[in-house]
Amino acid sequence: MSIFSIFKVTVLSLCFCFVSCGQKQNPKPAEERRGIVVAANRTMDYLPLLQDQKVGVVANQTSVVFHSDGYTHLVDSLLSHNIAIKKVFAPEHGFRGKADAGEKVSDGVDTKTGLPIISLYGKNRKPSQEQLQGLDIVLFDIQDVGVRFYTYIATLQLVMEACAEANVPLVLLDRPNPNGHYVDGPTMAPEHTSFLGMNEIPLVYGMTIGEYAQMINGEGWLENDLKADLTVVPLENYHHESEYSLSIRPSPNLPNDTAITLYPSLGLFEGTNINSGRGTEFQFQRYGASFLDSTAYDFSYVPKPNFGSKYPKEEGKTCFGKDLSTHSRMQEVSLQWLIDAYQNCTDKSRFFNTSGFTKHAGTSTLQQQIEAGRSEAEIKATWQKDLNRFHSVRKKYLLYP
Numbered sequence: 001m002s003i004f005s006i007f008k009v010t011v012l013s014l015c016f017c018f019v020s021c022g023q024k025q026n027p028k029p030a031e032e033r034r035g036i037v038v039a040a041n042r043t044m045d046y047l048p049l050l051q052d053q054k055v056g057v058v059a060n061q062t063s064v065v066f067h068s069d070g071y072t073h074l075v076d077s078l079l080s081h082n083i084a085i086k087k088v089f090a091p092e093h094g095f096r097g098k099a100d101a102g103e104k105v106s107d108g109v110d111t112k113t114g115l116p117i118i119s120l121y122g123k124n125r126k127p128s129q130e131q132l133q134g135l136d137i138v139l140f141d142i143q144d145v146g147v148r149f150y151t152y153i154a155t156l157q158l159v160m161e162a163c164a165e166a167n168v169p170l171v172l173l174d175r176p177n178p179n180g181h182y183v184d185g186p187t188m189a190p191e192h193t194s195f196l197g198m199n200e201i202p203l204v205y206g207m208t209i210g211e212y213a214q215m216i217n218g219e220g221w222l223e224n225d226l227k228a229d230l231t232v233v234p235l236e237n238y239h240h241e242s243e244y245s246l247s248i249r250p251s252p253n254l255p256n257d258t259a260i261t262l263y264p265s266l267g268l269f270e271g272t273n274i275n276s277g278r279g280t281e282f283q284f285q286r287y288g289a290s291f292l293d294s295t296a297y298d299f300s301y302v303p304k305p306n307f308g309s310k311y312p313k314e315e316g317k318t319c320f321g322k323d324l325s326t327h328s329r330m331q332e333v334s335l336q337w338l339i340d341a342y343q344n345c346t347d348k349s350r351f352f353n354t355s356g357f358t359k360h361a362g363t364s365t366l367q368q369q370i371e372a373g374r375s376e377a378e379i380k381a382t383w384q385k386d387l388n389r390f391h392s393v394r395k396k397y398l399l400y401p
Contacts, residue, residue, distance in 0.1 A: 079113065090120060163229070198221070283309070
């Protein structure tokens with residue numbers, strides 16, 4: 001049995017405003033106050049795996065180690081322990097998390113450490129064998145939000161696949177899922193898989209990124225029946241029902257807890273021509289468009305270019321819609337706002353971007369149901385068979401109650 005097998009997951013039982021690597025701030029982070037311990041803080045469980053190894057790190061701005069007076073970036077922490085990091089791989093939005101959604105991210109050099117940064121959202125989304133050459137082990141630590149079209153889990157799968165092909169072990173430091181308390185939404189149809197959804201899972205899958213990595217391996221989702229040599233370092237004191245507040249934005253347009261809880265529902269607007277708050281300070285906390293019926297709403301706003309959204313939909317136009325910035329924690333995916341906007345669209349031919357909506361929804365059926373005037377209850381009833389099937393698979397890979 002390899003040393004990596006010895007450290008395979010034991011059931012022991014989290015995250016993030018943009019800061020420069022190593023900068024300390026926010027005394028007594030929520031993670032420490034609540035007693036939840038992210039895997040990055042469990043250094044004694046993973047440093048032995050990295051000693052005397054040439055290490056590649058998959059990380060972004062959320063990859064931090066918490067302490068009493070703030071946090072330190074994982075890369076800086078590892079270097080302070082004399083871990084030989086050779087390169088850093090960065091997902092969508094980049095190593096510092098500042099790029100727009102969908103914006104190409106270039107390779108570069110980290111100005112603080114001098115380490116080479118290899119983009120996994122530029123020329124290639126899967127590490128090449130050449131890029132992995134010379135590495136003994138890869139460490140993965142990125143905060144997820146538990147929504148299928150959030151691309152960090154696609155990056156995870158491609159990294160696992162590349163590591164399996166190169167026979168390089170992968171260690172994943174688990175983090176909590178702020179939307180991990182429920183499973184809901186349409187299930188991805190196999191004919192519509194893409195980087196916005198690579199597997200037949202529901203829109204909200206209710207698993208930490210570590211649990212999901214085990215599912216990728218266990219369900220045979222890697223090409224050519226490969227399996228990664230995977231070690232998941234688990235969280236401590238975490239429960240799927242835990243309310244978890246992120247201290248650092250996981251991406252530019254998820255600024256707070258409200259945006260994150262609404263993201264599974266309002267994220268479906270990404271496949272339409274409706275603005276979902278990009279270009280404002282209330283991303284995924286409002287929606288609207290100039291071509292929604294102004295008489296149906298008492299709320300309006302004007303999107304303008306800003307951090308994380310250089311070219312927002314409906315830029316410079318008065319958008320009529322709804323403000324959801326005081327909404328409470330969601331317990332399910334809601335279609336009420338999508339249906340509301342469609343019903344109040346003055347030119348329905350402008351509503352859907354069919355290709356984009358299908359990729360986000362994972363199925364062409366949802367658009368057809370909305371266009372046909374089906375109610376939310378009727379639509380959600382059609383999801384249940386697939387959701388029941390997923391629940392039975394999901395329970396095999398859960399690490400936490």
